[in-house]
Amino acid sequence: MIYPLGGLLLGALLGWLRARQLGGKRLDLLQWAVVGAIIGGLIGTFVLIFIQRSYVGNA
Structure with missing residues (x-):
């Protein structure tokens, strides 16, 4: 259940850092x-x- 939230936060952080690295406003x-x-x-x-x-099949 935590994977989508973790991916969301990690993706936002990586996107922010990448735009900052490229000198974005x-x-x-x-x-x-x-x-x-x-x-x-x-x-x-x-x-x-x-x-x-x-x-599912293993439970």
Whole structure:
């Protein structure tokens, strides 16, 4: 359950840092943080689905 939230936070942090590294202004930082959060949340959701489905038959 925590994987999507963790992916969301990690993606936002990485997006923010990447935009800052490239010299972005405040709105650029925010936009890339949101983009990173969306991508990280999706990856976390797929990880959660994979984990849940792999343990269904073994329980």
